[in-house]
Amino acid sequence: MVTVLALSAALAYGVADFLGGAVTRRTTALRVLTWCVPVGLGIVLAAALLGGGGPAPGPLAWGFAAGLAGGTGLITFYRALARGPMNVVAPVSALAAAVLPVGAGIARGERPDVSVAVGVLLCLVAIGLVSMEPGGGAEPGAAAAGRRLTDSGPVMAGISGSCFGVFFVLLKAAGDGTGLWPIVAARVGNLAVIAVALLVLAFRGGGLGPRLSGWTLIGLALLSGTLDAGANVLYFLAAHGGMLSLAAVLTSLYPAITVLLARIAYTERLRAVQQVGMAVAVAGVALVTVG
Template sequence: MLVIAFGLVGAFVYGSADFLGGLASKRLSPFAVTGIAAFSGLAVLLAVYPLVGGAWSAEAALWGSISGVSGAIGISLLYACLAIGPMSILSPLTAVVSAVVPLAVGLARGDGLQPVGYVALALALVAVVLVGFIPEKGAVRPSLRGVLMAVGSGATIGVFLIAIDIAPADSGLVPLVFNRAVNGVIMVTIVLMAVAIARRRSDAAARPPAASDGPARAGLRTALLLALACGVADAAANGLILTGLRLGELSVMSVLVALYPAGTIVLAAIVLKERIALVQVVGLVLAVAAAGMLSLA
């Protein structure tokens, strides 16, 4: 039951980090937000490390770095495919694939469940689709490019879970430290390259500060704070997920973590007053039912 709690809470906090990152991305580049969040999360992990500990080793560094690279690729592909749309199809597709990949690896490695556990996993996958479903009026069919990006995003996010699970059991937070560091370096490099390219292409002359620069700077400060908070939440979620993986099975945790859109949806409903669709409510109910069944398995 403790594993289920870590998985569900970790998924909710993970979704909360996405919510904060989404708000910040309205004012900053998503890559910049991800880079800032990576380094704020790294700061949190380094601050907590003396309390939690963990053995430093080449293996822990390797798998942590692999998880950082896969996470950076997964997030980049996620933003790209959602920009293409439709989100109502590509968002749940990404979540399902992110669960199926580590689920398959876990079962292939010998993760064992009682029959009710397999039923619960199937039910949870259905819940992932329903929770992540965003109804859109007149939604179009996804392009092959969008589908491939969504599948690639889900697969690489799944690799993140697999890499963290494979890291040595005594490594503690070390894999997550390397994950955040590598992820942050990749994202900051992308942002710097984009800025350099934009400057080369820009022929606009420098202009004096306009009257609207004050509000713009205030918006930038808000975005920076949101990005920093996103990193803190993401680090907390990764810590919960890592603990769940150490206590339980990869196959179970992968499906529970894929319910992360629930955290985003709930916060959007509370903070932004967005309406939760009936199909998403059904998905949340199914997720709770699946979690209860998994606790019996």
């Protein structure tokens, strides 16, 4: 059941990222997030009310902290894309997001069977392979003197992936005795991060970019937020139904879904390394399922 839930979360995350990326081509990531996150909050709030359980201070605090980490990771990830080539940024971020929960799971005493452990290892390799994109070169002025290491693409990608990994770990720590209320708190944390980003942008005199116009784009943005919220719920259920390491790694296979959708929608060819990654992912999931 954990495998089904985690892979369903990966599917939902992958489709949400694809739709969000498609809308972002017409505007900016922050403007898209101002649509996606609020609708996601409404979805998880309705699910929490229908699912039973009651809010408790401890789990809500864990969930809110997870939301802060996840929101920070998302914004940092987009900044990393502006600082380094996609073929470096995406694998580093995805792998960091998966490896940290594995370490946390092992520290918690999780000891998967040999076949499951090998499957998890293969999935980690697959995450890096399917995330790789053709290098786009460094951004203008990237070689300018005085560039700080902490502002480089790979470093920021590692930070964003670590934030996503913390998100996974903290949702596990929130416990499962209060229904889906920790997810509600996590979405509130996402909103808090976006609100801070908007305030910083306003202070600097910047703009949000082109407005979303047309029901199609708005609908895609809302659908992206809905799927992302659903993925949060599915991961939460997976993490509390079994091992953190297994749930987080399988969920982190979402780049494979995004890559496949791009192949279908934009007729983008899968590069050889991505094809290998897909095959490795299938093998990894098979071993995990058998185990």
